Amino acid sequence: MLRSSVGPDRRAAVRAATARGGRGPAAVTLSTAVITTMIAALAACGGVGSGGGGERSGGGASLTTMGFGLPDEIATVRVDAFKKANPGIALQINEGQFDEQAFLSAVAAGSPPDVVYLGRDRIGSYAARGAIQPLDGCVAEQDVPVGDFYPAAQQQVKYDGKWYGMPEFYNSIVLVVGDKAAKDAGVDPAEIDTSDWERLAELAEKMTRTEGGKIERFGFYPKLPEFLPLWAKANGADILSADGRTSRLDDPKAAEALAYAHRLVEAQGGWTKLKAFTDTFDYFGEGNPFVKDQIGAMLTEQFVVTAMAGTTPDVKITVLPFKDRQGNPVNNVGGNAWVVPKGAKNPDAACAWIKTMTAADTWIAAARARAAKRAQEGKAYTGTYTGNAKADEVIFSEIVKPSGKKPFDDAVKVIRSVQEAGFVVPQSAAAAAEFKKAWEDAATRVLQGEQQPADALERAHTEAQKAIDEATS
Amino acid sequence: MRRLRPETRWAYVFLLPWLIGLVVFQAGPMLASLVLSFTRYDLIGAPEFAGTANYARMLEDPRVSRAIGNTVVYTLLHVPLAIAFALALALVLNRVTGRAAGAFRTIFYLPSMTPYVAVGVLFLFLLNGQAGMVNQFLALFGIEGPQWTTDPDWILMGIVLMSLWNLGSTTIILFAALRNVPRELSEAAMIDGAGTWQRFRAVTLPMISSALFFVVIINTIASLQMFDQVYTMFFGNQVAQQSYGDAALFYVVYLFQQAFQFLHMGYASALAWVLFLVIAAITLVQVKVGNRLVYYEAEEHAG
Numbered sequence: 001m002l003r004s005s006v007g008p009d010r011r012a013a014v015r016a017a018t019a020r021g022g023r024g025p026a027a028v029t030l031s032t033a034v035i036t037t038m039i040a041a042l043a044a045c046g047g048v049g050s051g052g053g054g055e056r057s058g059g060g061a062s063l064t065t066m067g068f069g070l071p072d073e074i075a076t077v078r079v080d081a082f083k084k085a086n087p088g089i090a091l092q093i094n095e096g097q098f099d100e101q102a103f104l105s106a107v108a109a110g111s112p113p114d115v116v117y118l119g120r121d122r123i124g125s126y127a128a129r130g131a132i133q134p135l136d137g138c139v140a141e142q143d144v145p146v147g148d149f150y151p152a153a154q155q156q157v158k159y160d161g162k163w164y165g166m167p168e169f170y171n172s173i174v175l176v177v178g179d180k181a182a183k184d185a186g187v188d189p190a191e192i193d194t195s196d197w198e199r200l201a202e203l204a205e206k207m208t209r210t211e212g213g214k215i216e217r218f219g220f221y222p223k224l225p226e227f228l229p230l231w232a233k234a235n236g237a238d239i240l241s242a243d244g245r246t247s248r249l250d251d252p253k254a255a256e257a258l259a260y261a262h263r264l265v266e267a268q269g270g271w272t273k274l275k276a277f278t279d280t281f282d283y284f285g286e287g288n289p290f291v292k293d294q295i296g297a298m299l300t301e302q303f304v305v306t307a308m309a310g311t312t313p314d315v316k317i318t319v320l321p322f323k324d325r326q327g328n329p330v331n332n333v334g335g336n337a338w339v340v341p342k343g344a345k346n347p348d349a350a351c352a353w354i355k356t357m358t359a360a361d362t363w364i365a366a367a368r369a370r371a372a373k374r375a376q377e378g379k380a381y382t383g384t385y386t387g388n389a390k391a392d393e394v395i396f397s398e399i400v401k402p403s404g405k406k407p408f409d410d411a412v413k414v415i416r417s418v419q420e421a422g423f424v425v426p427q428s429a430a431a432a433a434e435f436k437k438a439w440e441d442a443a444t445r446v447l448q449g450e451q452q453p454a455d456a457l458e459r460a461h462t463e464a465q466k467a468i469d470e471a472t473s
Numbered sequence: 474m475r476r477l478r479p480e481t482r483w484a485y486v487f488l489l490p491w492l493i494g495l496v497v498f499q500a501g502p503m504l505a506s507l508v509l510s511f512t513r514y515d516l517i518g519a520p521e522f523a524g525t526a527n528y529a530r531m532l533e534d535p536r537v538s539r540a541i542g543n544t545v546v547y548t549l550l551h552v553p554l555a556i557a558f559a560l561a562l563a564l565v566l567n568r569v570t571g572r573a574a575g576a577f578r579t580i581f582y583l584p585s586m587t588p589y590v591a592v593g594v595l596f597l598f599l600l601n602g603q604a605g606m607v608n609q610f611l612a613l614f615g616i617e618g619p620q621w622t623t624d625p626d627w628i629l630m631g632i633v634l635m636s637l638w639n640l641g642s643t644t645i646i647l648f649a650a651l652r653n654v655p656r657e658l659s660e661a662a663m664i665d666g667a668g669t670w671q672r673f674r675a676v677t678l679p680m681i682s683s684a685l686f687f688v689v690i691i692n693t694i695a696s697l698q699m700f701d702q703v704y705t706m707f708f709g710n711q712v713a714q715q716s717y718g719d720a721a722l723f724y725v726v727y728l729f730q731q732a733f734q735f736l737h738m739g740y741a742s743a744l745a746w747v748l749f750l751v752i753a754a755i756t757l758v759q760v761k762v763g764n765r766l767v768y769y770e771a772e773e774h775a776g
Contacts, residue, residue, distance in 0.1 A: 101733050104516045129517045129736075213617055215603060272620035276602035279622065342517070430515075433735050444718035448625045 062090040063349040066106075067098030067117035073373055074384060077366040082356040089349050103341070107131050112341035115350040120156040120167060120337045121436075124244060124427025127159040128471065132339045134162040138351035148360055148390040152333045152422035159427050165337035166358045167387030171301045172331045172418050173230060174411075179316040181207045181217060181296035189318035192297065194234070195327040201264055207296030208268040215277040218289075219268050221298035222261040225443030229425050230299070230332040231257040234324040239439060244428040245468060249439055249461035252454070259453040262446050271447040283307070290315050301334075302385060302415045309382040309408045310374075319411035321418045333422035335387055363391035367399050382408050385415065392419075430471035431464070438464040510742035520739065527743035537744070539719050540727040543629060547723070548696035550633045555692055556685065559643035566644070567651045578648070585641025593705030596635040597622060607634070622706070625720035632703060632721065636696075643688045650684030651677070679768040686763045690756060697752055700725040724748060 070076050070093065083091060098118040106112045116132075126132045139146055146154065146163065153167035175194060182189035185206035194200055200220065208219030222231065232239050237253035240246070248254070265271050281289045284307045289295040291312045299322055308315055321329035338354040340347055356362055363386045374381040380403030386392055396416055402409045428435045442460035445451040451459070477485075510527055512520035531537050562581055569577050587595075599606050600621035608618030621631035654677055662672045678685075700723065707721040708730070728748070732741030 104736070108516045129515055131517045272624040273602060275623040276604075276620050279597075279601055280604045437734075441718055448623075448718055448720070450625060450718070 061088055061346055061349050062092065063115065063346055063353055064092045064094065064113040065115050065117065065353070066094050066103060066113040067096070068093060069095040069097075073369040074366045077369045078357050078362045081362045081365060082353055085356060086349070086352055089346075089352075104131065107341050107343065110343050112343050114340065114344045114346045115353050116339050116341055117168070117336055118339065120153070120165065120335055121425070121427075121432065123157055123165050123337060123339065124159045125430050125432035126339070127162075127164045127427070128430040130342055132164055132341050133344070133347070134164055135166070135340060135351070135354070136162050138340075138347070138354070139163055142351050142355050144351075144355045145359070145390075148388050149358075150333070150387055150389050150419065150422060152424050153335065153387040156334075156424045156427070157337050165339040166354045167335055167337050168358060169335040170333055170385050170387045170392075170419065170422070171303060171335050172333055172385065172415055172422060173227065173299055173322060174302055174305065174331075174415055174418060175297060175320040175322045176290065176295075176300055176305060177297040177318045177320060178290050178293060178295055179318055180293055181219070182318070185219075185296070190320070192318075192320060193323060193327070194320075195323040195325050197260055197325065201260075201267065204264050204296070205267050210269055213273075215269050215273050217294055217296055218274055218277060218298075219296040220264060221274075221278065221295060222264055223299045224258075224261050224265070224447060225440045227299055227332065228254075228258065228261075228439055228443045230322070230330065231261050233332065233423060234322065234330050235260075236324070238425075240426050240428055240435065242426055244426040245472065247435070247438075247461050247464040247468065249442070249457045249464055255454040255457050258443060258446055258457065262453060265447060271449070275447075284311065286311050288312060288315075290317050302411075305408070305411050305415070306382045306385075309380050309403075309405070313380060313405055313408070315407070317407050317411075319407070319414045321414055321421075329418045329421040331418040331421045331423065333419075333424060337387075358388060360388050360391040360394070363388050364394050364399070367391075367395045371399050371401075380405050380408055383412055383415075385419075389419075392416075428464075428468055431467040434467035434471075435464045438467070506742040506745060509739050510746050512739045514738040515736040516738055517736075523739060527740045528747070530740060531743060531747065536719065536722065536727055540722045540724045543720075543722055544697060544699065544724040547629060547633060547636075547699060548693060550629075551636050551696045552689060552692045554633065555637060555640055555643060556647075556688055558637055559640045559688070560647050560685075562640060562644045563647035563651055566648050578645075581644055582641040584638050587639075589639075589701035590705045590709075592635065592638060593702035593709070596631070596638070596702070597706050600631045600634070623717075625718060628707070628717070628720040632699075632706075635702060635706075636699075643692060646684055646688055647681065650681035654680040682767045683769055686759075686767045689763075690759055693755060693759070694752055697748065697755075698725055699723050700729070704729065 068075070070079065079091075079093070094113065098116065100122075103112070103116060103118075123132070127134075135144075138144065144166065146166075149157075149167050150170055153170055157163060157165035157167050175192070177189040177192055179189050182192065185203060187203060187206075192200075192203065204220035206219065207217065208215075209217040224231070229239055232251070232254040235253045235257035237248065237251040237257065239249050239251070239254055241248060262271075265274060268274060277294070278289075281294065283289065283300075283304050288308060288311065290308065305317075305319055308317070322331065324330040338357060340350045340354070344350055363384070367384045370384060371381040381400060382403070383396055383400045386395070396412070400412060438460040439457070442451075442456040445456045446453050450456075509520060511523060511525065513523045513526075514520035566574075566577060566581060584592075598604075602608055602618065602620030602623060605618075605621070607621065611618040619627040619630075621627050621634070658676050658680070659672055662676050667675065703721055703723050704726055707717045708726060724744070725748070728741050728744040731737045731744060
């Protein structure tokens, strides 16, 4: 989610990292020692956990999860379904966001949770390091209908030809337009087309409003650096080879896309001001930037739209597909997945859990519960976008009903229509974090005016390729 | 072997819990990290010996030089400014007498009670170039403030500004030293016709020089290890990590990224050890130089 903040564990680490105060020169070393301690304390656990991948343990079944919470009926209904089907398994849900340090130290110490909920883009890096185990056995033994998942979601949970996770949600990227901004610029919001880059740039400038050096409305927010893969794709470039081994960040088309997006930002007031402006937004509150007319149009994940259906159902927006320069929809999808760590005590129960949580029937039951709850509250139900195509079929044909709020009813259709255009950046082995950091930093350098797009991406390409080579050597 | 006297033996017994703690939680892990700094280690597999590769890599890593640059600039700006401000505050506090004195001392110390993470988040709001109070204040004087949180040329300045929020400890130490300056020295100077500045320069400053020296050292160390607030402001969540680049990359932040984001534990250990040695060296130089500048007899006078 956009608002994810510092997790409690990291906060503790942060606090520990800098011990300070009135100690004498003799204590010179203490704070450094604390940092080294953090590293070494984790290190000391190394090598213990060699429980092995396919270990099976019988009786007294229990199941511990990590990274998953129970915030709403979408979660609880599915958990209840699992409990009902598996009354013999003692379930322990450790609520809270996924915390990489906690996860890896648990794996290193040989006492990992049985099943972990995390972002799909991390799977390749953990699979390459052997921190999570392949699920091919699970898929075969328990007949998991993997064909039900969207192809892009399937691709993202596979590594080296093996299943390493099962996908949960399926987040699409769409273009959200503020109707007032479009009308102020003399354009029908429904007519906006992102395939014509020249006209889009003109429109962006027209929709921007500044007063006395202050940004009042950001005309078109291209959502860089985070959406660079999407912009590259819209210009016909993939930033990584399909096998995840070769960086394609030096593709001139990627540089062209970045240069264009940068030009957009410059023409609207410059990155430093616009970024400071967007830092003040609260996308999920009643004072979201569309209600406050602070955004003309922006690219965003669909959950920003569905959140608005709940918080500000009367907002005047138009949701459109983001189109590439040929006029075809382009959509960088993502979401979470369930994985089983190396050394998990009860992989069979974990498999049953994963199967239940991602099955079409379970999703449909959860969606029905959500629809009933929304109806009770007198609010529109705009659907649950699962990784399971079969479930979505039923959800959107039988459960989601027109709400009478045209912007959201139309939005549902648009989001559904771009799902099959979904693509993912391939899993880049153990260097996923470095690869991502390389292009994010490159785009940031361009936006900040430190480097030209082609130079920045060339440097990112060198950094990324070096990291990938080191990780795979 | 010489037999220990009973008191000495008991002293060791009472020291034992601390000694065990030191060995198990400080010295042990430090040694382990020294060993790790010569390996490739990603937390999951077993460490592989890598010789001095991690140290060699630091020399080639452009981010290391950027991080060192940022950290040094910050330290050079923060330490003098922090001590000047803290000294000014301490001098003001020293003037306040009567019942208000306690209240003022508490108020001056309060900012130090704020958790660093909270300070980081707070200043992200205050410094925001579009909606922050700092620029609103500057606008009162017709100044268009910079984009403190997003302009790479100003991010470091914003961090220095934030660091001046937290002067409580330094102020209290200097204030205590000022309280110890014997009044009769000042009075004698006054009788001899010395003005306010002369008395401050020739009497007060030498008398508190040992305390000043001490706060220079602890502030230098703290600056070189700057982490909490910066991490919270510019790296604390995923969106933040994507959008600020290297302008706020401090040495310890980079160390943390290498260790816990990229899982290069060996490299991070090497970074930690280099920082440790650099701080030890800087402190050694400061002590050598300080011995020539500090007037240690002040303590005897005060006593």
